[in-house]
Amino acid sequence: MTITIAQNSAHPLTVNRLGYGTMRLTGPEIWGEPDNRPEALEVLKTAVAEGVNFLDTADYYGEDVTNRLITEALHPYPNGLVICTKVGATRKPDKSWVVFNSPENLRTSIDNNLRTLKQDQIQLVHFRIMPHSEVPFDESLGAMFEMQREGKIQHVGLSNVSREELEAGLKMGPIATVENMYGYGQRTTLKTPHGENRGGEEVLDLCEQHGIPLIPYFSLVNSLPKATAKIAELAQKHNASEAQINIAWLLHKSPWILPIPGTSSVAHLRENLKAADIRLSQEDMEYLG
Known part of the structure; x- marks a missing residue:
């Protein structure tokens, strides 16, 4: 299974439809070096060896820890x-x-990512929307598109975005991907003070309409009532783990979803990747709802 990012651009990126999120490779509280650095490096090497060709990172993981691990390993x-x-x-x-x-902040972050990842151009960058921002959305996103024109960024995406912000972003320029919290047991995020939801459920149909891959984070969180029980029942039926069923649900939910489950364990990584082999029936999907 593959998915194409920025399919209508001059430089589309086709990747296998199960990526890897690196956040769990850091120390506690997503800060500092990993407890087991050799295994962290082995996780990255194993992921790529097993066919993963989409990695999600950030220079504020660690800080700069996951970027440096990616560079050292790969x-x-x-x-x-x-x-x-x-x-x-x-x-x-x-x-x-x-x-x-701010535009200056974003430029500093991009330059730092280019340096630590040892790249001349970053293929895909998500502008993550944070609460309590004093900088207007269009000013920040405009700076992202400016760096795209300069060649520092190949494709621009949005993260933690509301439906209204995604609609506004699409009017400003090509949005390649969206990264929001989403999973079987985590359909929406908490509302902001302005009443906006920033989960995957609110934007999935818009992503599908525009051919924009939705990249879910925290996809293995189960916060919906009865979610754990239903997942556990399907896991037993398919002789799989609950995490595998969560991932399989995402893969079956829409062809425009690109899961990036993270782990700091080689064993768990291999287990997660096997979720791509699970075939949920229409009856299974209707049961999960």
Whole structure:
């Protein structure tokens, strides 16, 4: 199974439809070096060896930890590998997450990603929308498109985006991908003070209409009532783990979904990748709802 990013552009990117999110490779609280650095490097090498050619990272993971691990494990990068990063936030020494989304901030983040990933151009960058931002959305996204024109970024995506913001972004320029929280047990995110939802359910149909891959994060969270019980029942039926059924549900939900389940374990990585072999019937999908 493959999916094409920016299919109508001059430089589309076709990747296998099960990627890998690197966030779990850091230390506790997504900060610092991993407890087991050799295994973290082996996870990345194994993922690529098993056919994963889409990696999701950010320079504020660690900070800069996942980028440096990717470079150490995989550089020079194999042909066809797509590395996607995110900008719009940064971390303080107290491990807090803060907004970092002025045009100057975004340029600093892009330059840092280019340096740590040892790239001349980043293939895909998500502008992550953070709460309590004082910078207008169109000003930040405009800076992203400007860096795309300069050649620093190949494709621009949005993360943690509401439906209204995605609609506004599409009017400003080509949006290649959307990365929102989404999974069988996590359909929407909490509403913002302005009443906006920023989950996958709110934007999936719009992504499908425009041929935009939806990349779900935190896809293995089960917060819906009875979600765990139904997943457990299907896992037993298919002789699979609950995580595998969660991933399989995403793959069956829409051909425009590109899951990126993360883990710091080689064993769990291999288990997650096997979810692509699970075939859920129409009856299974109707049962899950």
